[in-house]
Amino acid sequence: MREYLAVLIVSWVATYLTTGPVRIGAIRFGAAPAVRDRDVHTTPIPRLGGVSMYLGMLAGLMAAANLPMMQTWVFQGTPTVHALLIGSGILIIIGVVDDRWGVDAFIKLAGQTLAASIMVEMGIQLTWISIPGVGIISLEPNLAVTVSVLLIVGMINAVNFVDGLDGLASGMVAIAASTFFIYAYRLQTGAYNVSTIVPAAMVTVILIGMCLGFLCHNWSPARIFMGDSGSMLLGMLLAVITILEFGQIDPDQLKVMIGSQTGATYKTVPGFLPLVLPFCAVALPVADTVMAVVRRTRAGRSPFSADAEHMHHRLLQIGHSRRRAVLIMYFWSALISFTVFMVSVSSQSRPVVLGAMGLAFLGLVGLLLPRARRHLDDRAGRKPGGRGRHAAREDDAPDRDLVSSASVVEGPPRDPS
Numbered sequence: 001m002r003e004y005l006a007v008l009i010v011s012w013v014a015t016y017l018t019t020g021p022v023r024i025g026a027i028r029f030g031a032a033p034a035v036r037d038r039d040v041h042t043t044p045i046p047r048l049g050g051v052s053m054y055l056g057m058l059a060g061l062m063a064a065a066n067l068p069m070m071q072t073w074v075f076q077g078t079p080t081v082h083a084l085l086i087g088s089g090i091l092i093i094i095g096v097v098d099d100r101w102g103v104d105a106f107i108k109l110a111g112q113t114l115a116a117s118i119m120v121e122m123g124i125q126l127t128w129i130s131i132p133g134v135g136i137i138s139l140e141p142n143l144a145v146t147v148s149v150l151l152i153v154g155m156i157n158a159v160n161f162v163d164g165l166d167g168l169a170s171g172m173v174a175i176a177a178s179t180f181f182i183y184a185y186r187l188q189t190g191a192y193n194v195s196t197i198v199p200a201a202m203v204t205v206i207l208i209g210m211c212l213g214f215l216c217h218n219w220s221p222a223r224i225f226m227g228d229s230g231s232m233l234l235g236m237l238l239a240v241i242t243i244l245e246f247g248q249i250d251p252d253q254l255k256v257m258i259g260s261q262t263g264a265t266y267k268t269v270p271g272f273l274p275l276v277l278p279f280c281a282v283a284l285p286v287a288d289t290v291m292a293v294v295r296r297t298r299a300g301r302s303p304f305s306a307d308a309e310h311m312h313h314r315l316l317q318i319g320h321s322r323r324r325a326v327l328i329m330y331f332w333s334a335l336i337s338f339t340v341f342m343v344s345v346s347s348q349s350r351p352v353v354l355g356a357m358g359l360a361f362l363g364l365v366g367l368l369l370p371r372a373r374r375h376l377d378d379r380a381g382r383k384p385g386g387r388g389r390h391a392a393r394e395d396d397a398p399d400r401d402l403v404s405s406a407s408v409v410e411g412p413p414r415d416p417s
Contacts, residue, residue: 001185003067008205010063015056015213022052023217023224031100031227045222047099050229053210054092057084057233060206073198079123080199080244086122087240088233090115091156095229103228105302109153112232116152119240120145126246152239159235160228161289164310166220168326172284172333173234174211177204179280179337180241200244207237220322280340284311284332324367331364 026032026046061081064070074080094111097103103111125148128138139147163169184201187194211234217223226234288311293303315325338357 001189003064003069004181004185004201004205006067007060007064007070007202008209011056011060011206011209012213013209014059015052015210016216018055019049019052019214019217019224022048022055026051026099026224029100031096045225047225047227048096048229049214049218049224049226050092050095050099050231050233053214053226053230053233054088056210056213057088057206057237060209061085064202064206070198070202073195074202078199080203083119083122083124084203084237084240087115087119087236090118091232091236092229095227095232099227099229108228112153112156113149115236116149116156117145119152120148124148124240124243126151126243128246148243151243152236155239155242156232156235158286158289159238160231161292161310162284163226163231164313165316165322165326166222167215167218168329169226169231169234170211170215170218171326171330173238174208174215175330175333175337176238177207177211177241179334180204180245181208184245194249196249197245200241203237203244204241207234207241210234210237220326276340280336283336284329287311328364328367331360331367335360335364 023046026048029048031048032044032046061084065075065081090111094103094108094115098108125144126139127144128136129147130136159169159173162172181201181204184197184204187197188201214226214230218226292310295309296303311329315328316322320328335357338360342354342357
């Protein structure tokens with residue numbers, strides 16, 4: 001744990017310290033576009049936050065290279081680091097160009113596919129998947145390459161689509177990575193003793209550190225946006241974590257023999273969890289992405305065109321503040337993740353997970369309750385003899401402010417507001 005904690009702190013501090021200079025450079029570079037009518041923010045905010053996160057990733061990798069356990073399991077004989085450097089480098093270049101001058105959506109998609117394909121050819125690819133009720137399914141080489149590329153590109157765009165409010169994408173990715181690290185660390189240190197999971201766990205703690213370091217600057221009111229350079233990088237790393245779990249672990253290692261009065265039995269960790277956990281943590285943005293594509297396609301528009309109908313936009317439109325909307329998304333993600341994670345823990349550890357689920361649920365209720373109460377007051381005010389909706393609003397000045405701040409929320413999914 002000490003090595004993981006050291007890598008996390010290094011990537012966190014490096015991202016935090018480099019974000020300020022990157023912000024100044026982004027302003028001078030012209031990556032702070034003027035405020036548009038559809039934006040929520042009122043002053044130009046620089047982008048290119050992905051550059052500081054990329055520097056934080058490099059710092060984390062450098063720190064890991066000097067730690068004995070990670071030298072053995074990551075930097076000797078595995079393609080993980082080289083593939084990460086090449087894939088992330090391509091995405092950062094595309095993202096910087098897009099944040100500064102703009103890039104056609106299909107060119108950007110081609111760049112994402114190129115980066116994913118190179119990483120997959122270097123060995124970061126799915127070799128098997130586990131389907132509940134079916135079991136372990138080995139993927140033949142061509143199918144493995146195709147599924148791996150689709151997974152990386154899909155996760156890149158899922159994070160890109162949700163990047164619409166201050167701190168939303170970085171916080172949700174941090175939740176996803178944290179959930180996965182709990183699972184990975186349990187496999188490594190418990191009775192399973194799966195040492196080959198170290199590469200996935202290392203990338204996970206680097207990703208958490210990057211998100212936390214950037215979140216210090218990106219929390220509302222944000223001083224810098226991550227831009228496409230950041231959202232694509234986070235999505236790629238989240239997909240890589242999933243693939244490393246499948247690509248470098250023997251499914252039989254997920255079993256452990258335990259004693260019983262009737263003889264030896266096997267306890268098995270659900271093999272589908274590595275694929276499900278990251279998607280559960282970002283289930284809301286993934287669902288939002290699918291709905292956005294369907295919505296835009298049915299309207300005869302490009303699936304990559306901007307609109308103001310994302311989930312976080314709707315939370316703003318019904319009266320939640322930007323901070324409250326982000327926290328609601330956080331708690332939803334945590335609640336879904338811990339619920340799914342429950343199937344993998346022992347009966348002794350289950351109360352801890354139930355407690356975390358309870359806290360997430362209480363936090364979610366606490367955030368939603370004030371708005372629900374206002375809604376009930378509005379309905380009561382519309383009844384005969386009531387004060388009326390507008391009269392009820394006169395005693396709620398803060399809510400008026402929230403509504404006015406959300407009145408212009410339309411914007412491209414890649415541009416946080």
